[in-house]
Amino acid sequence: SDSLGPDGSAKGVGVDQELISSVPSWNPTFVERNYTDAEATYCRSQPCPASSFAARWAGKEAVFKSLGVQSKGAAAGMKDIEILPNESGVPSVTLHGEAKAAAEQNGINRVLISLSHSETVAIAFAQAS
Template identity: 65%
Template sequence: MDVYLDPLARVSSDKQNNLVFTNKSIQADAKFVTKSAQETASVLTKLAKSADGSSKGVGVDVELISAINVNNTTFIERNFTANEIAYCSKAPSPVSSFAGTWSAKEAVFKSLEVESKGAGASLKDIEILRDSNER
């Protein structure tokens, strides 16, 4: 279960080339993970574990900003609502806004504990709303 609660958890290959989770995180290797990423991972892990002792109903997702290709209109239109596209597009950093919205959608999806359809699952059915301060 810890691998699901640690956004920086990694697997490695054993001698038979099987992927195994070894409770080793890349958090300790500062050349790969910034201090702020380590702190974020720590906060998210504590948040997920604090939910009545289990992760049930808690979704956590962290995404690299660079992983969101805002130039891929098919991806954007398939996964974001018109309101989200308008909001993210007018943000000072659209790619950051899309990445944050994507992470929020993924966290909601995880918290619902529904069966994933992999790359075929559209997240357009989940809409991230902002408060009056646009947060």
């Protein structure tokens, strides 16, 4: 595709914000559908689990946008976008299933992510290259 850059350059970026109160992480069905077991365990171990779930949700949305594929809303398979701290504590993205396939189709090898939350709002930025 002529929208892809040279090797190593960014192919897409994504930004997202979420009100922490709008992410229903108190709902086990929502968590089960959208977070991997490792993500849920990590978020529940944090000082404020609701904030961690919301930041990760914003992160998944930002990653999705960075992949440059058509949004499918609630059907987007957010569980296929896994965000966990690496050994240095830096949030790192692993793609599974349809998200992984979409990335490969668009020549994307790597997605960088950063998360931030205040008391009320979570924001995330992703860059796919």
